[in-house]
Amino acid sequence: MGGEGRDLPQSRGFLGRLLKSFSPGQNGGDGDDPPDSMMEAATSAAAPSILNLRRKTVDDVAVTKADIVAVPVTVGLPELVEVFREHGYSRVPVYRGDLDQPLGLVLFKDLAMKHGFAAKGAPPRFALRPLLRPLLYVPGSMPIGALLQQMQQKRIHMALVIDEYGGVDGLVTLEDLVEQVIGAIDDEHDESEEGSWVRERPGQWLVLARTPIGAVEAEIGVKLVSGVYEEEIDTLGGLLFMLAGHVPQRGEIITDDSGVQFEVIDADARRIKRVRVRLPDTPNPPAG
Incomplete structure (x- = not known):
C-alpha cells in the first residue's frame, strides 16, 4: 500500500502497545461505569479507556451515512480539490452512482503527488480510478478493538459500515477508534481551547x-x-x-x-x- 504503511508500523510503537493491551487477560473487568450525564456523553463522547476496545462496537463510534463526505468517481479535479479544501480531510470515499456502490478511497496526498498543488497552464487530463485505494467493509456489531487490529494489519485507515442488506450504513476512521482510548485528537483544523x-x-x-x-x-x-x-x-x-x-x-x-x-x-x-x-x-x- 506504499505510503499508507509508513503511517502505522506493523508491530511497534504506540498502536502495537495498545493492541497488546487489548489481548486476553490484560484488561480485567468487563466495562466501565456509564457516564454520569448523557448530555456530556453526547458533547464530549464517553470517557476514553482501553476497555472501550472490548466494550464498544463500530456502530457506537461510526459517522452516520447522512454525515459521510464522499465523491462520485466522475468528479472533476477542481471539484475534488474543493471537497478536500472545504472539509480538511486527508481521504474521502469514492462511489459509483450512489454511496451504496463504493469503489475505494482517494488520499489527498496521492492527488497532490499526481497533479500538483496548483494548476499551471491547461488543466491536465484527470482520471480518479487510478488513484483509488481499497476500503475496509465491516459490520456495525464488530468490536472496535477487532477493527483496530484489521486496520493495523491491512494498513487501511478507513472503513465503511455495511448493513444486513449490503448497503452503506456509516463510516469510521482510525482516528475515531484511537480517540475512544486516548481521548480527542485535535489537529490543525480543530478549534483551540483559546478563544472559546x-x-x-x-x-x-x-x-x-x-x-x-x-x-x-x-x-x-x-x-x-x-x-x-x-x-x-x-x-x-x-x-x-x-x-x-x-x-x-x-x-x-x-x-x-x-x-x-x-x-x-x-x-x-x-x-x-x-x-x-x-x-x-x-x-x-x-x-x-
Whole structure:
C-alpha cells in the first residue's frame, strides 16, 4: 500500500502497545461505569479507556451515512480539490452512482503527488480510478478493538459500515477508534481551547460547544440554566442536548425559554462542535 504503511508500523510503537493491551487477560473487568450525564456523553463522547476496545462496537463510534463526505468517481479535479479544501480531510470515499456502490478511497496526498498543488497552464487530463485505494467493509456489531487490529494489519485507515442488506450504513476512521482510548485528537483544523467564542456582531456569538455554560451565561448576560439542571449541565453542548432531547444536527435551530436562539453550525453524529448563539430580537444577517 506504499505510503499508507509508513503511517502505522506493523508491530511497534504506540498502536502495537495498545493492541497488546487489548489481548486476553490484560484488561480485567468487563466495562466501565456509564457516564454520569448523557448530555456530556453526547458533547464530549464517553470517557476514553482501553476497555472501550472490548466494550464498544463500530456502530457506537461510526459517522452516520447522512454525515459521510464522499465523491462520485466522475468528479472533476477542481471539484475534488474543493471537497478536500472545504472539509480538511486527508481521504474521502469514492462511489459509483450512489454511496451504496463504493469503489475505494482517494488520499489527498496521492492527488497532490499526481497533479500538483496548483494548476499551471491547461488543466491536465484527470482520471480518479487510478488513484483509488481499497476500503475496509465491516459490520456495525464488530468490536472496535477487532477493527483496530484489521486496520493495523491491512494498513487501511478507513472503513465503511455495511448493513444486513449490503448497503452503506456509516463510516469510521482510525482516528475515531484511537480517540475512544486516548481521548480527542485535535489537529490543525480543530478549534483551540483559546478563544472559546467569537463575537460576530452585537447580540450574536460563535461558540465552541464544549465551552462551560457559566462562561457562556457571563458573556451573553442571560441565565440559561437554573434549578435542578445547574448540577446536570456543564457545557453549552450539554444544554442543547437537554433542550432538543437528542444530539442536534448541523443546521438545527433550538430556542431556549429565555428566547435565546442556538444554531448548530458544526456537528457530527456523536457530538456538537460549534454553535451560533443569538440573543432575542437580534435580526438575522442579510443574505449574501
